[in-house]
Amino acid sequence: xxxxxxxxxxxxxxxxxxxxxxxxxxxxxxxIQEGEFFSLLGPSGCGKTTLLRMIAGFDExxxxxxxxxxxxxxxxxxxxxxxxxxxxxxxxFPHLTVAENVGYGLxxxxxxxxxxxxxxxxxxxxxxxxxxxxxxxxxxxxxQRQRVALARALVMKPKVILLDEPLSALDxxxxxxxxxxxxxxxxSLGITFILVTHDQEEALIMSDRIAVMFEGEIAQLDTxxxxxxxxxxxxxxxxxxxxxxxxxxxxxxKDDALTLTIDALGDVTVPRxxxxxxxxxxxxxxVGIRPEMLTVLMDETDTAxxxxxxxxxxxxxxxxxTYYDVQLPGDGAPVTxxxxxxxxxxxxPQGSEVSVGWGADSIVLFE
Amino acid sequence: MSRSxxxxxxxxxxxxxxxxxxxxxxxxxxLPLFAFNDATIVSFPLKGFTTKWFDVLWTTEALxxxxxxxxxxxxxxxLLSTVLGACxxxxxxxxxFPGKRPVMGFIMLPLVLPEIxxxxxxxxxxxxxxxxxxxxxxxLGHVLICTPFSIAILSSAFQxxxxxxxxxxxxxxxxxxxxxxxxILPLVMxxxxxxxxxxxxxxxxxxxxxxxxxxxxxxxxVYIWSQxxxxxxxxxxxxxxxxxxxxxxxxxxxxxxxxxxxxRKQGLEAxxxxxxx
Numbered sequence: 130x131x132x133x134x135x136x137x138x139x140x141x142x143x144x145x146x147x148x149x150x151x152x153x154x155x156x157x158x159x160x161i162q163e164g165e166f167f168s169l170l171g172p173s174g175c176g177k178t179t180l181l182r183m184i185a186g187f188d189e190x191x192x193x194x195x196x197x198x199x200x201x202x203x204x205x206x207x208x209x210x211x212x213x214x215x216x217x218x219x220x221x222f223p224h225l226t227v228a229e230n231v232g233y234g235l236x237x238x239x240x241x242x243x244x245x246x247x248x249x250x251x252x253x254x255x256x257x258x259x260x261x262x263x264x265x266x267x268x269x270x271x272x273q274r275q276r277v278a279l280a281r282a283l284v285m286k287p288k289v290i291l292l293d294e295p296l297s298a299l300d301x302x303x304x305x306x307x308x309x310x311x312x313x314x315x316x317s318l319g320i321t322f323i324l325v326t327h328d329q330e331e332a333l334i335m336s337d338r339i340a341v342m343f344e345g346e347i348a349q350l351d352t353x354x355x356x357x358x359x360x361x362x363x364x365x366x367x368x369x370x371x372x373x374x375x376x377x378x379x380x381x382x383k384d385d386a387l388t389l390t391i392d393a394l395g396d397v398t399v400p401r402x403x404x405x406x407x408x409x410x411x412x413x414x415x416v417g418i419r420p421e422m423l424t425v426l427m428d429e430t431d432t433a434x435x436x437x438x439x440x441x442x443x444x445x446x447x448x449x450x451t452y453y454d455v456q457l458p459g460d461g462a463p464v465t466x467x468x469x470x471x472x473x474x475x476x477x478p479q480g481s482e483v484s485v486g487w488g489a490d491s492i493v494l495f496e
Numbered sequence: 497m498s499r500s501x502x503x504x505x506x507x508x509x510x511x512x513x514x515x516x517x518x519x520x521x522x523x524x525x526x527l528p529l530f531a532f533n534d535a536t537i538v539s540f541p542l543k544g545f546t547t548k549w550f551d552v553l554w555t556t557e558a559l560x561x562x563x564x565x566x567x568x569x570x571x572x573x574x575l576l577s578t579v580l581g582a583c584x585x586x587x588x589x590x591x592x593f594p595g596k597r598p599v600m601g602f603i604m605l606p607l608v609l610p611e612i613x614x615x616x617x618x619x620x621x622x623x624x625x626x627x628x629x630x631x632x633x634x635x636l637g638h639v640l641i642c643t644p645f646s647i648a649i650l651s652s653a654f655q656x657x658x659x660x661x662x663x664x665x666x667x668x669x670x671x672x673x674x675x676x677x678x679x680i681l682p683l684v685m686x687x688x689x690x691x692x693x694x695x696x697x698x699x700x701x702x703x704x705x706x707x708x709x710x711x712x713x714x715x716x717x718v719y720i721w722s723q724x725x726x727x728x729x730x731x732x733x734x735x736x737x738x739x740x741x742x743x744x745x746x747x748x749x750x751x752x753x754x755x756x757x758x759x760r761k762q763g764l765e766a767x768x769x770x771x772x773x
Binding site for chain 2: 185186208224237
């Protein structure tokens with residue numbers, strides 16, 4: 130067996146899980162590093178929560194193994210694992226006060242009362258709930274409950290904190306604020322966080338690395354930037370942000386370059402290195418280009434590496450941004466273009482004839 | 497016009513409600529009335545105030561035995577039924593198993609079976625097994641009819657329990673027993689107390705099964721029934737009934753007070769958490 134690197138905190142090898150005939154997880158392999166903010170991102174039913182629950186010890190894998198901090202976890206129950214969970218429902222004990230909730234786990238460790246009180250106080254300070262220890266669980270707002278759940282996990286000083294869609298019950302404003310707070314808390318404490326979410330924006334904002342999961346498999350494991358800029362499949366590309374797909378085919382191949390003919394955009398030669406690992410160039414049937422990588426050119430002075438004529442079929446004004454749907458030559462679907470509404474940039478009405486600027490370095494190849 | 501009609505229907509409703517209350521409680525009120533009446537014959541007009549019937553109770557040894565027997569039976573029944581009911585309620589609310597519906601259905605069946613059938617069937621069975629009748633056979637019969645009530649009460653308590661609370665406790669390092677003791681039990685406590693009190697009350701005034709299955713030790717209802725043959729004993733039976741009535745009211749108020757207090761502690765509306773009052 131190969132030596133496990135010292136900074137790997139969780140190693141998942143060939144983890145599968147079957148519920149009856151339903152294969153919830155089909156062989157998960159991943160390594161999570163110490164101090165990392167790791168996200169499991171995917172639509173509901175992709176197996177992300179199942180995986181989290183198996184790391185926590187609420188479920189055992191059908192086959193494969195999970196090891197935490199170099200120790201195999203098979204047969205070790207949740208109450209003996211160095212992980213603590215923040216539940217989607219928060220699972221605040223309703224009959225206990227905030228302080229009793231936070232100190233719940235410390236009491237099982239048989240610590241003296243004074244020590245528990247001190248630790249609880251520290252944890253409450255960490256999550257900005259200073260002085261609310263005496264409150265009953267039912268007197269808390271949604272955001273406060275979330276903080277109590279977090280404090281209750283933090284106070285245990287676990288190796289890993291598991292978060293099961295912790296922000297999904299909060300309203301948008303509070304959610305945005307908590308994303309930033311959670312991230313900075315994680316960075317200052319250096320504890321490994323594993324987050325389960327279906328919200329791609331949330332995953333991008335908070336994570337060091339993200340595993341995108343579909344149907345019980347990891348489709349891509351990458352940094353947020355890697356996922357957004359170099360999605361490996363069309364499915365990942367359209368799950369993370371918005372992606373315009375244009376039909377394309379390979380028309381020329383050299384040692385270090387690929388020449389493609391793209392519908393509506395024409396011929397382009399790109400370095401072979403932009404192709405995702407494992408992609409067969411002959412199999413390329415589409416390229417992707419993000420809305421912000423396309424530009425609606427305003428006038429003659431507005432230039433781009435390349436440009437193509439098009440007609441605006443829809444305009445959506447968002448205040449800071451304007452989204453255009455533009456029909457390019459050919460019979461493909463209109464592409465979406467996002468433009469920042471900087472000074473001097475007017476909003477163009479539907480039906481306008483425009484030039485669309487783009488660059489060869491912003492395209493992504495798909496098969 | 498419409499205003500006076502509204503006032504009329506409001507008054508009619510009040511009268512109806514009062515009549516209904518009278519119908520419900522007048523017979524019950526007769527009990528203390530005659531218990532303090534200074535006459536052997538139970539009839540109007542009342543003769544005068546006395547507490548001598550209570551004094552009679554105080555000196556009747558056979559009654560004390562019956563009370564003691566009833567207490568033993570009722571307390572054992574309440575405890576056993578609630579433990580069994582808790583297990584069944586927990587299983588039915590938490591686990592899925594083959595044949596769950598029919599199994600639960602059969603467990604709940606004694607709720608609607610005529611008691612006399614249950615009593616005769618149990619008697620035949622016990623005779624066949626060669627067991628002698630005692631307080632234990634009465635307890636057995638009472639547990640059989642009380643357990644469904646206990647399950648019905650505790651099911652709602654267990655169903656209201658969020659699974660993630662148990663998982664959270666387990667996740668925080670607590671054992672299964674610790675979780676039961678620190679999380680589950682406090683949260684289902686109102687249900688448990690409700691179940692204990694209901695089973696206690698059912699057992700205390702149950703007659704048919706006790707009548708069939710009792711040996712030489714009679715329970716209170718069986719004792720009362722035996723006393724009804726002697727007209728002179730009637731006023732003291734009334735006194736006994738009065739004591740039981742007062743006891744039941746106190747028990748019910750106590751149960752409700754417990755339930756509301758724990759509901760408030762959990763931040764639930766007292767009315768939303770179920771209960772009997």
